[in-house]
Amino acid sequence: MNIINILEEIEKVDGEIYERLNPRRSAMKDFFNMGKKISLAAMPLALGSMFQKAYGQTTPSTVTDVLNFALALEYLEYHFYNHALVAAPTLVPAGAPTAAITTIRNHELAHVNLLKGALGTSARAEITYAMTDFTAGGLFPLVYSDYLTFLKVAIGFEDTGVRAYKGQAAFLKGNGVLTTALQIHSVEARHASHIRQMLAANGVTGLKPWISLGPGGIANDTGVSAVDAVYVRENNDVQAGVTITGIATGVTKAAAVECFDETLTKAEVVVIANLFLKTGFKL
Amino acid sequence: MKNLTEQNAPELLQKERSVFDSPLERRSFLQFAGAGAASIALIAAGCKKDRGYNPIMSGVTLDFKNDFGVLNYAYALEQLEAAFYIQVASNPPSAFSAAEKAYFQDIQFHEIAHREFFKKVLSTAAIGNLEVDFSSINFADRTSVLNAAKAFEDLGVAAYNGAGVRLTTDAYLTVAGQIVSVEARHAAYIRDIISNGTFADLNTLTALGSSDTNGLDGALTPDKVLAIAKTYVKTQINVINL
Numbered sequence: 001m002n003i004i005n006i007l008e009e010i011e012k013v014d015g016e017i018y019e020r021l022n023p024r025r026s027a028m029k030d031f032f033n034m035g036k037k038i039s040l041a042a043m044p045l046a047l048g049s050m051f052q053k054a055y056g057q058t059t060p061s062t063v064t065d066v067l068n069f070a071l072a073l074e075y076l077e078y079h080f081y082n083h084a085l086v087a088a089p090t091l092v093p094a095g096a097p098t099a100a101i102t103t104i105r106n107h108e109l110a111h112v113n114l115l116k117g118a119l120g121t122s123a124r125a126e127i128t129y130a131m132t133d134f135t136a137g138g139l140f141p142l143v144y145s146d147y148l149t150f151l152k153v154a155i156g157f158e159d160t161g162v163r164a165y166k167g168q169a170a171f172l173k174g175n176g177v178l179t180t181a182l183q184i185h186s187v188e189a190r191h192a193s194h195i196r197q198m199l200a201a202n203g204v205t206g207l208k209p210w211i212s213l214g215p216g217g218i219a220n221d222t223g224v225s226a227v228d229a230v231y232v233r234e235n236n237d238v239q240a241g242v243t244i245t246g247i248a249t250g251v252t253k254a255a256a257v258e259c260f261d262e263t264l265t266k267a268e269v270v271v272i273a274n275l276f277l278k279t280g281f282k283l
Numbered sequence: 284m285k286n287l288t289e290q291n292a293p294e295l296l297q298k299e300r301s302v303f304d305s306p307l308e309r310r311s312f313l314q315f316a317g318a319g320a321a322s323i324a325l326i327a328a329g330c331k332k333d334r335g336y337n338p339i340m341s342g343v344t345l346d347f348k349n350d351f352g353v354l355n356y357a358y359a360l361e362q363l364e365a366a367f368y369i370q371v372a373s374n375p376p377s378a379f380s381a382a383e384k385a386y387f388q389d390i391q392f393h394e395i396a397h398r399e400f401f402k403k404v405l406s407t408a409a410i411g412n413l414e415v416d417f418s419s420i421n422f423a424d425r426t427s428v429l430n431a432a433k434a435f436e437d438l439g440v441a442a443y444n445g446a447g448v449r450l451t452t453d454a455y456l457t458v459a460g461q462i463v464s465v466e467a468r469h470a471a472y473i474r475d476i477i478s479n480g481t482f483a484d485l486n487t488l489t490a491l492g493s494s495d496t497n498g499l500d501g502a503l504t505p506d507k508v509l510a511i512a513k514t515y516v517k518t519q520i521n522v523i524n525l
Binding site: 096099100103104106107108109110111113114162165166169170173174175176178179180182183184185186187188189190191192193194197208209210239240242244247248250251252255256258259260261262263 | 386389391392393394395396397398399400403404440443444445447448450451453454455456457458460461462463464465466467468469470471472475479480482483485492493494495496497498499500501502
């Protein structure tokens with residue numbers, strides 16, 4: 001049993017393992033010196049207590065805040081799809097469309113459960129379907145009776161989810177939780193890609209699997225002005241100070257916009273999410 | 284870290300000291316040490332016994348000691364993807380539909396833009412151009428091209444997801460997030476044209492670290508990603524300080 005290698009493996013996913021174990025790296029020597037004195041059989045126990053010390057403590061409040069924010073969004077997404085499947089069974093056509101929406105619903109539920117489990121007693125209060133309003137106060141009155149409207153709201157949710165997660169990434173920097181968040185984030189992007197294809201298959205023109213430049217250079221490429229807030233800055237083509245348009249032959253403004261998704265701040269996401277929450281339950 | 288390792292391996296320390304004491308710079312020592320018989324040489328946990336021999340150095344070296352290493356890693360992967368899509372877009376399989384041709388053009392420019400972005404950000408720290416090996420792909424065959432594209436995109440997603448935690452600069456972390464979601468959109472699109480509805484078949488991605496139960500996409504450490512990617516790269520990629 002090579003403890004050093006185990007720690008190195010952990011360090012690969014958690015760069016702060018040593019700081020977690022003890023703020024002073026040099027103090028780790030104490031542990032290894034102790035290791036020499038105790039029997040091999042007792043080592044797993046000693047290691048266990050060491051990791052308990054490292055990870056068993058309270059998660060930094062910023063991390064908890066980010067995860068609870070993500071949990072709220074996942075509740076919303078889950079209820080949005082679940083209600084369509086259980087309460088409006090004729091809304092989504094049978095076959096591939098229902099299978100796709102079911103896949104997505106199941107992922108959102110898995111995300112809810114994963115985040116709830118990770119947060120434990122720090123998890124926010126549950127958001128139930130009764131607390132939601134997917135007509136957005138009458139903005140989308142046909143959300144559960146017109147399939148196309150449903151898909152348009154769905155793409156708003158998915159693209160918001162993608163942008164929301166990446167907007168929080170920096171708050172999870174260097175933390176093992178970041179990897180999990182990124183793994184959720186790219187699944188949301190896969191959903192977004194598919195819903196965009198579902199809209200295209202139902203006659204919505206100009207909608208690509210990736211967010212492109214809207215008509216006349218606007219940020220919103222969906223043609224649904226009610227979801228403009230979801231796409232703010234999506235027509236940006238400068239990344240980390242580098243102008244992407246024309247960076248190589250053939251990289252048009254549209255390509256430059258498509259190849260980087262943009263972030264949304266928490267405040268921006270809250271405004272969008274609150275459209276779908278009843279008064280008294282808003283974030 | 285280094286001290287701890289050496290403390291537990293005094294004989295290794297001796298061996299390393301003798302190298303460090305020689306006129307050789309530490310950096311070039313690591314480069315020598317990084318050149319293994321395999322195209323991916325690792326100096327990381329478990330590979331320390333390889334230090335001190337393998338005197339032939341060739342190829343490029345990804346030094347994960349800082350963010351530039353991670354960005355160069357992304358640059359390497361984007362070079363690979365761009366080269367693949369350039370070849371597909373310039374001469375697509377005859378069985379491609381007009382829409383598929385158009386979207387593969389789009390993806391080509393996305394990957395070229397990613398590649399050039401990293402090159403610009405890295406500036407003088409950028410690794411050189413990789414020589415690709417696409418001999419395993421039949422570019423005239425739609426299925427072969429789509430399966431290769433799927434493999435590249437799913438791997439790219441897992442690579443970015445697994446590397447994010449290594450980044451220490453907010454701006455780079457955010458940009459990595461901005462790129463990975465586009466790769467995921469590509470992956471979903473390509474999966475859907477292979478078989479509609481497979482956009483997020485997470486149970487087929489477990490080798491890349493996904494979990495269908497938890498709704499999680501793939502995430503792999505750079506050593507694992509490069510071990511898979513090396514099929515498509517002639518240039519030796521050395522990895523140090525992982």
